[in-house]
Structures are given as C-alpha cells and as structure tokens.
Amino acid sequence: MKVFFLAFFLFPAFLSGQNYTLTILGIAQDGGYPHAGCEKNCCKDLWKNNGEGEKVVSLGITDEDQNKAWMFEASPDFKYQYEMLTKGGKKLEGIFITHAHIGHYTGLMHLGREVMGAKSIPVFTMPKMADFLKNNGPWSQLIELKNIQIKPIDHFKTSLIADGLMVTPLLVPHRDEFSETVGFMIEGPTKKVLFVPDINKWSDWDQELETWLQLVDFAFLDATFFKNGEIPGRDMSEIPHPFVEETMNLLKDASSDLKSKIYFIHFNHTNPLIRKDSEAREEVLEKGFNLAEEGMIFKL
Numbered sequence: 001m002k003v004f005f006l007a008f009f010l011f012p013a014f015l016s017g018q019n020y021t022l023t024i025l026g027i028a029q030d031g032g033y034p035h036a037g038c039e040k041n042c043c044k045d046l047w048k049n050n051g052e053g054e055k056v057v058s059l060g061i062t063d064e065d066q067n068k069a070w071m072f073e074a075s076p077d078f079k080y081q082y083e084m085l086t087k088g089g090k091k092l093e094g095i096f097i098t099h100a101h102i103g104h105y106t107g108l109m110h111l112g113r114e115v116m117g118a119k120s121i122p123v124f125t126m127p128k129m130a131d132f133l134k135n136n137g138p139w140s141q142l143i144e145l146k147n148i149q150i151k152p153i154d155h156f157k158t159s160l161i162a163d164g165l166m167v168t169p170l171l172v173p174h175r176d177e178f179s180e181t182v183g184f185m186i187e188g189p190t191k192k193v194l195f196v197p198d199i200n201k202w203s204d205w206d207q208e209l210e211t212w213l214q215l216v217d218f219a220f221l222d223a224t225f226f227k228n229g230e231i232p233g234r235d236m237s238e239i240p241h242p243f244v245e246e247t248m249n250l251l252k253d254a255s256s257d258l259k260s261k262i263y264f265i266h267f268n269h270t271n272p273l274i275r276k277d278s279e280a281r282e283e284v285l286e287k288g289f290n291l292a293e294e295g296m297i298f299k300l
Contacts, residue, residue, distance in 0.1 A: 018164045019064040020188040020300035022218075025071070025081040026055030027265050027292045028274065029224050030103025032076065035269035042269050054274060055294060056103045057197050057266045059220065060085040061186070063162060070161065071095045072184060072195060074123075078107025079115075094122035094151065096167060098197060100132050100178035108139060111147045120149045124159070126169060127152065129179035155182070164189040165300070170207070173200040175240055185216070188300025194219040197266040200240040202250060210251065213258050218298055221247065223264030223291075226271045226280050244273065244280075248287055259288035263296075 033053035034043035046053045056075035062068070062085065069090040074097065075081060086092055097105050111118040125133065130150050133139040142148045153159060158168040166187040174181035183196030194216045202209050213219055224241040225231075236243075242250075244264055251259060264273060264284065272278035273291060284291060 018066070018162065018189055020165055021062050021064060022186070022188075022193060022298040022300055023060045023062065023085070024220075024265075024292050024294055024296040025058035025060045025084055026073075026075055026077055027267055027294055028054040028056050028103075029266055029268040029271075030056060030076075030101055031269065032056050032103075033267070033269045033274055038269055042275070054267070055080060059195060061165070061188075061300065062090055063165075066162075067091060068093045068162065070165075072186075073098060073104045073197070074107035074110075075103055076106055078110045081107075082110070092121060094124055094161065095148075096124045096153075096184060097129055098183065099174065099176070099181035100129055101175075101198065104197075105129075105133075105139075108133075108142060108148065112138065112142050113145060113147065116147075118147045120146050122151045123148045124151045124153050124167070126154065126171075126180050126182055128176075132178050170196075172196060172198070173204040173240075174198050185212075186300070191218065191298065191300045192216040193298070193300070194221075196221050198222055198224075199242065202242050202247065204240075209247075210254060210258070213251075213254075213261055216261060219262050220265045220292055221262055222266050223247075223271065223273060224266050224268045226273055230268075230270050244271075244284065248284070248289060256288050260290065263290045263292040265292040 034046040055077040057073060058075045058081050059072040061070045067090045069085045069092050071085060074095050110116055111121055134143055153169050155169060155171045158166050160166050168185040169182040172181050172183050181198055186193040194212055199222050222241055223244045225243050227243050227245040228236045267274035272280035
C-alpha cells in the first residue's frame with residue numbers, strides 16, 4: 001500500500017481551480033427497482049404506478065467550468081443518466097467500468113450506431129474487461145466502428161484525467177466470471193471519494209476498509225442486501241456481498257465522523273433500504289451512516 005499512496009498523492013490536486021461536482025445517477029442493483037418478474041410486495045405497487053422506481057447504480061462527475069462530464073458505470077438506465085449528466089451541453093469525456101455484470105456495462109449499447117452513433121468515447125477498463133469487450137459482440141462492434149475507444153487502466157495506478165481530477169482502480173474480490181472487478185478512488189481538488197458498488201465480504205479483501213475510509217471524504221459502498229433472511233428459502237450467507245448489517249457491525253466502534261462518510265448504494269429490490277418508509281432506513285441513519293439517493297450532489 002505504501003507504493004500506492006506515493007503514486008496516489010503524487011499529483012498536486014490542491015493546486016487546481018477546477019469546479020468538479022459528483023452526482024448520484026442511480027442507486028439500485030443491476031436489475032433496477034422494480035425488478036423484472038417481481039410481483040412481491042417490494043415491487044408490485046411500483047408496477048401499478050408505471051414502474052417508476054430507482055435507476056441502476058451510476059455516478060457522474062461534471063466540470064462546471066469546462067462543460068465536461070465523466071460517468072462511472074454504463075447501466076441499463078444509461079439514456080436517462082446520460083441526459084441527467086450532460087444537460088446544459090456538457091460533453092461526455094469518458095466512462096469508467098467496474099466489471100462485466102449487466103448493471104455496470106450494458107448501457108454501452110446506446111453508444112452504437114443503432115442509437116447515438118457516438119464517436120470514440122473513451123471507456124476506461126481493466127485488462128480482462130477490455131478483452132471481454134473486444135472479443136464479444138455486440139461490444140466488439142462498438143470498438144470496430146470507433147463508437148468507443150478502450151483506455152487501459154490498472155490496479156493501484158492513478159490516471160490524471162483532467163486538471164486536478166484523478167481516478168485509481170482498486171481490485172476487489174467478487175464473482176469474476178467474465179472480468180476482474182474494481183472499485184474506484186476518485187480525487188478532486190479538495191475531496192476524495194471511494195466507490196465500491198460490488199464486493200464480496202469485507203474480510204475477503206486484502207485491504208482494510210477502515211483504513212480507506214480514513215483517507216476519503218465520501219464512500220459509496222455495496223449495500224446490495226440489508227441482512228440474512230432477506231430472500232426467503234435461500235441461505236444468503238453464500239451470496240458474495242457484505243450485508244449492510246455486517247458493514248455497520250464492522251464499524252460499530254468507529255468514530256461518528258468516519259461513519260458519516262459512508263453512503264450505502266447498489267440496493268437490491270428486496271432490500272428495505274430502497275424504500276423510503278422502511279424501519280431499516282431509520283436504523284441505518286440513527287447509527288450515523290447515510291443512504292445514497294438519486295440526484296445527490298457532492299463538491300469535489
């Protein structure tokens with residue numbers, strides 16, 4: 001980690017006068033909310049109201065001075081999130097992808113000739129993710145037609161993507177059927193962000209979560225499930241995600257300042273935290289943690 005820290009703080013971000021803003025573009029797990037095929041209480045009322053719920057997880061960063069924008073994850077709700085991110089004429093300068101699960105990259109299809117016919121949009125990916133896109137259609141066609149341009153990134157290697165704006169990928173353990181999985185450290189001129197929407201149990205990571213939390217100002221962390229028993233008839237201990245209850249218990253002795261940095265995100269449709277009137281939301285907030293909501297804005 002010492003090598004990483006030296007690389008990470010090498011660039012003098014504090015010298016930048018850029019005006020960067022981070023916006024929450026979506027908070028749901030890959031299938032969104034409501035969830036396809038779900039007629040249970042968690043989703044049925046939403047279907048009655050035209051299915052308007054929560055978009056799939058994504059973050060956006062905008063440079064308000066230069067009218068530029070970057071997206072983290074190309075979700076199935078890409079068209080709505082692109083519109084939200086680029087309003088006012090901002091130009092999409094790049095997309096960062098964490099891994100090859102459907103909620104995190106399939107929105108790239110909108111960049112193809114059937115929709116936007118985009119021109120060489122930079123897509124920042126790890127090596128296996130890049131190979132997946134290059135060797136599988138229809139994603140390979142995006143590359144062949146120069147709708148997107150693959151930009152290689154690597155574990156713990158910081159990229160200066162604009163004046164005073166840096167991104168560092170961090171390998172995390174997850175179900176890696178088609179690609180590796182990363183979280184991202186994002187550093188603006190004055191604030192640092194940790195974004196880990198998908199990870200196995202925190203104990204499986206070769207890094208200490210609390211150490212990373214001490215380095216950042218905001219942390220958007222995997223909250224796919226609230227607790228065991230959330231999915232009836234299934235032993236959820238076999239599901240590779242940290243329950244929110246586990247994360248809160250891991251940090252129960254942490255300072256209130258550290259807890260307040262956390263914004264849980266990537267909620268499954270079964271997770272009571274995705275419903276505004278749930279007791280679980282009150283519990284999380286009372287314990288000093290936060291919940292990500294679409295449209296939240298953070299200055300970087």
